[in-house]
Amino acid sequence: MAIGWSGTCWFIPGPTWLTPTVLEGLAQPTMTHRSPEFKVVMAELHGRLRHSFALSPTTTEIGQQAQEGEDGYSVVVVSGSGTAAMEMVIANRFGPDDRVLVPTNGKFGERVAQMCENFTCVTHLKGEWGRAFDLGEIDSILSNGTFDGLAICHNETSTGITQDAPELARIAEKHGVSFILDGITSVGGLPVYPAEWKAEAVVVGGQKCTAGPSGISAVAISESYIQKMIKNREKENSSPVYYLDLIQALKKAADDQTPWTPSINLCTGWVAALREQDEEGIEKRWKRCESLAKGVRNMFTSLGFELFADENQRSNTVTAIFYPEPDWGEEWRRWMAVEKDTHVIGGQDHVKGRIFRVGTMGVTSREEMIEGCRRMIEGFRHFGMDLPPHDYLDVESYFR
Numbered sequence: 001m002a003i004g005w006s007g008t009c010w011f012i013p014g015p016t017w018l019t020p021t022v023l024e025g026l027a028q029p030t031m032t033h034r035s036p037e038f039k040v041v042m043a044e045l046h047g048r049l050r051h052s053f054a055l056s057p058t059t060t061e062i063g064q065q066a067q068e069g070e071d072g073y074s075v076v077v078v079s080g081s082g083t084a085a086m087e088m089v090i091a092n093r094f095g096p097d098d099r100v101l102v103p104t105n106g107k108f109g110e111r112v113a114q115m116c117e118n119f120t121c122v123t124h125l126k127g128e129w130g131r132a133f134d135l136g137e138i139d140s141i142l143s144n145g146t147f148d149g150l151a152i153c154h155n156e157t158s159t160g161i162t163q164d165a166p167e168l169a170r171i172a173e174k175h176g177v178s179f180i181l182d183g184i185t186s187v188g189g190l191p192v193y194p195a196e197w198k199a200e201a202v203v204v205g206g207q208k209c210t211a212g213p214s215g216i217s218a219v220a221i222s223e224s225y226i227q228k229m230i231k232n233r234e235k236e237n238s239s240p241v242y243y244l245d246l247i248q249a250l251k252k253a254a255d256d257q258t259p260w261t262p263s264i265n266l267c268t269g270w271v272a273a274l275r276e277q278d279e280e281g282i283e284k285r286w287k288r289c290e291s292l293a294k295g296v297r298n299m300f301t302s303l304g305f306e307l308f309a310d311e312n313q314r315s316n317t318v319t320a321i322f323y324p325e326p327d328w329g330e331e332w333r334r335w336m337a338v339e340k341d342t343h344v345i346g347g348q349d350h351v352k353g354r355i356f357r358v359g360t361m362g363v364t365s366r367e368e369m370i371e372g373c374r375r376m377i378e379g380f381r382h383f384g385m386d387l388p389p390h391d392y393l394d395v396e397s398y399f400r
C-alpha cells in the first residue's frame with residue numbers, strides 16, 4: 001500500500017519539527033527591534049498568539065493594541081524558553097508571604113513547585129507520576145482560606161497526563177485563589193480556555209504545539225493578574241525582577257515592542273508558524289492532535305503495550321508507553337533514530353528506561369504518524385517482540 005510519508009518521523013514532544021515556511025520565517029534580514037518593521041511583526045505575533053490561547057480575537061495590525069482583547073486578557077512575548085515565561089509569571093505575581101498550592105504528578109509539575117519555592121511560600125502536593133490529582137484533597141487544602149494561588153502543569157509532558165483544568169478552575173474560583181497554568185504543551189494543541197477558566201496566567205512555549213522555534217515563549221494574563229501583580233511589586237519584600245519585569249514587558253507590548261532586544265528572528269519564525277496554525281484553524285488543530293493521540297493509544301494498547309497515564313486523563317499531545325522490556329528499551333529508541341529515522345523520547349528521572357513518549361503535537365500529519373507507527377512496530381519486531389506481521393496489522397485503521 002502506498003505510504004504518504006517517506007522522510008523523518010519526528011515525534012519528540014517539543015521541539016517539534018519546523019516546516020520550510022517557518023525556516024524561511026526565521027531567515028529574515030536583520031532589523032532593529034525599535035523599527036516600524038519589527039512593530040509589524042510584534043503586532044501580528046500578539047494577534048495570532050491570542051488564537052493559540054483561545055482568547056477573544058483582536059487584530060494583527062500595528063498600533064492597534066493587538067496584545068489586549070475585550071476579554072481583558074493580554075499576551076506578552078518572552079525572549080526565553082517556557083521556563084523563563086513561567087518564572088516571569090510567578091516572580092511578578094507572588095511574594096514570600098503568599099501561599100501557593102502546587103499539586104504535581106510528573107517532572108514538569110515538580111519544576112513548577114521548585115520554581116515557586118524561589119519566590120513564594122509553597123505547599124507541594126507531590127503525587128505519583130501519571131496518576132490523576134485527588135481533586136477532593138486539593139479542594140480540602142484550599143478550603144482553609146490561607147492560600148493565594150493554585151499553580152499546575154496543565155499537560156504533564158513527562159507522563160502524558162492532562163489535568164482536569166475545568167474542575168481545578170472551579171475549585172480555584174470557589175476558594176478565591178489565583179489559577180496559574182504551565183500550558184507549555186497544551187496551548188495550541190489542546191482546548192485551553194483561560195477566560196472561561198478565569199485563569200490568571202497561562203504560559204506557552206514556541207517549540208511545542210504551535211510548531212514554532214525554541215527559545216521563545218509567551219504568557220496570557222488576566223486583568224486580575226495585572227492588578228495583583230502591581231500590588232505585589234509595590235511591596236517592599238517582593239522578589240527582585242529586572243529582565244523578567246512583566247510590568248515593563250506589558251507596557252512595551254502595548255506599543256508592539258519588547259523592553260529589551262528580543263530574539264528578533266525567533267519572533268519572525270514564530271509568526272510564520274502561527275500563520276500556519278491559523279490556516280489550519282486552532283480547533284481543527286486540537287482535533288488533529290486528538291485523533292493522532294487516540295490512534296497511538298489504541299494501536300499500542302491493542303498490541304499489548306501498557307500506557308503510563310491514568311485512563312481518563314490521557315493527553316492528546318503526548319502519550320507515554322511502557323517498554324515491553326525495560327532492559328532494551330533505550331537501545332530500541334536509539335536504533336529507531338539511527339536505523340529508521342524515527343524519533344521518540346524516553347522517560348525522565350525514575351522512569352528513564354521504562355517508558356517512551358510519542359508526541360502528537362505541532363504539524364505532525366496522519367501520514368507521518370502512520371508511517372512512524374509502522375516503523376516503530378518493525379523496530380519492536382527487530383528487538384524480538386512477537387507482533388502481527390505487516391499484512392495482518394492495519395496501522396492505518398487506527399488513524400481513520
Ligand SMILES: Cc1ncc(COP(=O)(O)O)c(C=O)c1O
Nearest residue numbers: 081082083108155157184185205
Ligand atoms: C509541560 C512543560 N513545562 C515546562 C517545560 C520546560 O520548557 P522549556 O524547556 O521551554 O523551558 C517543558 C519542556 O518540555 C514542558 O513540557
